[in-house]
Amino acid sequence: MLLAALTLAACAAATKAEAEVIFGQNWSNIYTATNSFEDPQPLANGVDGNLGDLVSDGRYVYFANNMGNSIGRLRLSDAQVDPQWLPNAGEPWGVTIHGNYLYWGDFAGETIGRIGIKGKQKGKVKRRLVKKATNVYDIAVTDKYIFWANAFGKGIGRTTIDGKKRKAKFVKTAHNPCTLEIAKKKLYWGVCDGTGGIGRVNLNGKKKKNNWVKNLTVSSLTFHKNHLYWVGSQYLGKINLKNRSLTSTFVDGASWGIAVR
Numbered sequence: 312m313l314l315a316a317l318t319l320a321a322c323a324a325a326t327k328a329e330a331e332v333i334f335g336q337n338w339s340n341i342y343t344a345t346n347s348f349e350d351p352q353p354l355a356n357g358v359d360g361n362l363g364d365l366v367s368d369g370r371y372v373y374f375a376n377n378m379g380n381s382i383g384r385l386r387l388s389d390a391q392v393d394p395q396w397l398p399n400a401g402e403p404w405g406v407t408i409h410g411n412y413l414y415w416g417d418f419a420g421e422t423i424g425r426i427g428i429k430g431k432q433k434g435k436v437k438r439r440l441v442k443k444a445t446n447v448y449d450i451a452v453t454d455k456y457i458f459w460a461n462a463f464g465k466g467i468g469r470t471t472i473d474g475k476k477r478k479a480k481f482v483k484t485a486h487n488p489c490t491l492e493i494a495k496k497k498l499y500w501g502v503c504d505g506t507g508g509i510g511r512v513n514l515n516g517k518k519k520k521n522n523w524v525k526n527l528t529v530s531s532l533t534f535h536k537n538h539l540y541w542v543g544s545q546y547l548g549k550i551n552l553k554n555r556s557l558t559s560t561f562v563d564g565a566s567w568g569i570a571v572r
Contacts, residue, residue: 330535333372334542335362335568341372341385346571348547348560355385359394363404364449364490364531365568366413368428373413374568375403382406382415382426387572397426397436405449405460405490414440416447416459423450423457423474441474449531451491451498453514458498460488467491467500467512482512485521490541494534495552501529503543509550524550524557535571542569 330346339358344351354372360379365372372385376394382403384396401417401424408414411430416423423441427433441457448462452472458481459468467488469481486508488500493514500510509524509532528544538549547569548559 330571332540332547333365333367333570333572334547334562335365335374335531335566336562337564338362338566340564341365341374341568342562342565344547344562347558348562351562354387354390355392358383358392363567364406365570366406366408366533367570367572368408369572372570373406373408373428375406375415376400377402377404377418382413399438400424401438405447407450407452409452410454412452414450414452414457416444416450418447418462421445421447423447423459423470441470441477443477443479444468444470445479448488449490451493453493456514458491458493460491460500462487462489467498469516482516482519484510486510489530490532492532492534492539494539499523499532499539501527501532501541501543503528503530509539509541524555530567531569533569533571540569540571542567 332344336342341355342351360376363375363377365374374383376383381395382397383394385392402419403415405416412425414425422439424438427435444459446462447459449460451458466480467482468479470477486502486506489503490501492499510521511523512519529541530543540549546559550557
């Protein structure tokens with residue numbers, strides 16, 4: 312009996328520990344799958360607009376609703392969706408969370424905005440925190456800096472966290488970056504325009520590798536427990552940052568936006 316109880320407890324712990332992958336499907340649905348990309352199931356169908364990037368804080372999934380000119384929010388406890396959670400967000404493609412804030416990039420307006428999602432800053436909005444963020448497709452944030460992917464300019468921009476000191480070409484890339492992610496003190500970018508691959512650079516702009524991983528089409532990146540996860544061209548995949556081993560799975564309709572919890 313004791314052995315059976317221990318076995319059941321171990322299985323329950325393993326199941327609980329397994330990460331859940333959340334991703335965009337066919338540009339209008341939000342799906343979930345296991346950490347090994349099995350058994351994809353819908354969380355929300357027919358999101359009002361064109362689904363861009365997404366991010367999760369564990370309670371909610373926030374998503375760029377670029378045709379709806381808004382940031383949407385999905386509550387994970389009951390799958391309730393509010394596609395206009397933050398209206399008048401321009402043409403958002405990228406979203407990310409850092410600290411108490413959700414940041415988004417307005418591609419058409421070439422700006423980066425933020426909204427407080429917890430603490431004393433909750434609900435406070437600054438729509439034009441960063442101006443002249445050229446071709447901003449995605450963003451990544453540290454305590455000191457905001458980085459943006461210049462999707463048609465073969466580069467990554469950087470500004471101080473207050474939006475005042477801007478470098479439009481902080482890093483020059485070999486291809487047009489679509490997505491950014493920070494992991495292990497490095498900045499990674501993915502390419503989705505057909506040239507394919509993932510690049511990497513130190514946060515100070517040094518030791519750049521344009522083709523750190525080759526022959527991938529990457530729409531969105533996220534980091535979770537020593538792995539970079541990506542979605543692109545109907546594939547979900549992950550890369551171990553220690554040994555660069557790669558696994559990927561075809562998932563019908565997998566399009567844009569990925570988060571892991």
